[in-house]
Amino acid sequence: MRLGTVSIMLPVQVNRLTVQEAGDRYVELVRAKTVTGALSPATAEVYARDVATFVRLAGPARVLDDLTGEDVDAVLLAFARKPDERRRNGQGKDTAKGTGVGTGVVTGQSAASQARFRRSVSALFRHATSAGWVHLDPMAASSVRARERGGLRPERRALTREQAEGLIEAAGSPAAPAAEAAGSGAPRRRRADQRTEVRDALVVLLLTTLGPRVSELVRANVEDFYTNDGVRYWRIFGKGGRTRDVPLPDAVASALDAYLAVRAGGDGEKALLLSWRGRRLARGDVQAVIDRVQRQVDPGRRRAVTPHGLRHTTATHLLADGTDMDAVRRVLGHSDLSTLGRYRDDLPGELEVAMGSHPLLRRRRGRAGRDDQAGPDA
Numbered sequence: 001m002r003l004g005t006v007s008i009m010l011p012v013q014v015n016r017l018t019v020q021e022a023g024d025r026y027v028e029l030v031r032a033k034t035v036t037g038a039l040s041p042a043t044a045e046v047y048a049r050d051v052a053t054f055v056r057l058a059g060p061a062r063v064l065d066d067l068t069g070e071d072v073d074a075v076l077l078a079f080a081r082k083p084d085e086r087r088r089n090g091q092g093k094d095t096a097k098g099t100g101v102g103t104g105v106v107t108g109q110s111a112a113s114q115a116r117f118r119r120s121v122s123a124l125f126r127h128a129t130s131a132g133w134v135h136l137d138p139m140a141a142s143s144v145r146a147r148e149r150g151g152l153r154p155e156r157r158a159l160t161r162e163q164a165e166g167l168i169e170a171a172g173s174p175a176a177p178a179a180e181a182a183g184s185g186a187p188r189r190r191r192a193d194q195r196t197e198v199r200d201a202l203v204v205l206l207l208t209t210l211g212p213r214v215s216e217l218v219r220a221n222v223e224d225f226y227t228n229d230g231v232r233y234w235r236i237f238g239k240g241g242r243t244r245d246v247p248l249p250d251a252v253a254s255a256l257d258a259y260l261a262v263r264a265g266g267d268g269e270k271a272l273l274l275s276w277r278g279r280r281l282a283r284g285d286v287q288a289v290i291d292r293v294q295r296q297v298d299p300g301r302r303r304a305v306t307p308h309g310l311r312h313t314t315a316t317h318l319l320a321d322g323t324d325m326d327a328v329r330r331v332l333g334h335s336d337l338s339t340l341g342r343y344r345d346d347l348p349g350e351l352e353v354a355m356g357s358h359p360l361l362r363r364r365r366g367r368a369g370r371d372d373q374a375g376p377d378a
Helices: 019-036 041-059 071-083 111-131 161-172 197-210 214-219 249-261 284-296 307-320 325-332 337-342 350-356 362-374
Strands: 225-228 231-237 243-247
Touching: 019 041, 019 111, 019 350, 041 071, 041 111, 071 111, 161 197, 161 284, 161 307, 197 214, 197 225, 197 249, 197 284, 214 231, 214 284, 214 307, 231 249, 243 325, 307 325, 325 337
Parallel strands: none
Antiparallel strands: 225 231, 231 243
16 A cells, blocks of 8 residues: 655754854844944943853853753853942942942842843844754743842932032042042052043033933043033934934033043044043943042942942932923933833932922912911901
């Protein structure tokens, strides 16, 4: 008897790349998207950094398709426990506890960093699945999740008004122009050509009052600042190729002029913020500037903060002062008003003040005041 033909479904052929090979190909693809404007260079570098960390933790020589959900969980947990080196100061002590005093302990990654890393790994495996590098996406079997955003460390949140004013005052103070601690010994004085107080004051003012992303700040060029109708503006080149023109408060414009008058590098260097060697500042240099200014703040008003924490500070105090939400959105460079919710922090006593001047009871309080003035025989 003749049997009919039976079609057999063969498994999809998978390109058995190593973790290192897959990571390199994916990063190359991500960086190519910056050419078309689909991703900003800063975002692409964040992906590249996370993928490099994943490759190191997962094992560069392992085959990507061999990784299971348990392997991914192990990588995510290893990343969560990895010390956050951004908060280590020059003496190897951690200032992340918000006291400004070194503890000698470096904390693990924040909830936000863990969530970002997980998104980067998920994006890698989504591409790997569509490209035929893995049979199944192991992220579907992963159980490790970062904590909610409410678990953010204090340095990622807004400074209070007193803390922010203390930082601004310290930035504008000529005190301690070159006294920097060198270990536990006597202060070391910088040469006159290494003095950077005027630049540091501008950095703090821009971050605290305008709240730019740190990538936007270090990318700024001198030509991005212009005057229109007597008002100084900063044309900020933000995420996704979007630009925004933000007017500078008078104090910030004055700090900008003071810095440009003494700025190193001359006319040949277009970068706004330069080191004393005449080189463009890097992202990590900005944190060092903040920490240096913080050492001049009165201990009672001092609290460790990151550049992103100062972005929180800008949003929080502009909104608390009644500034229109859409105006704050435009200052920060958000495309959606709902994003402001992540940058808006509670302020001490804020609810009490709001309830003490409730708009529906103002007329009633005014009438009660007039009745009191009229007296009992009125």
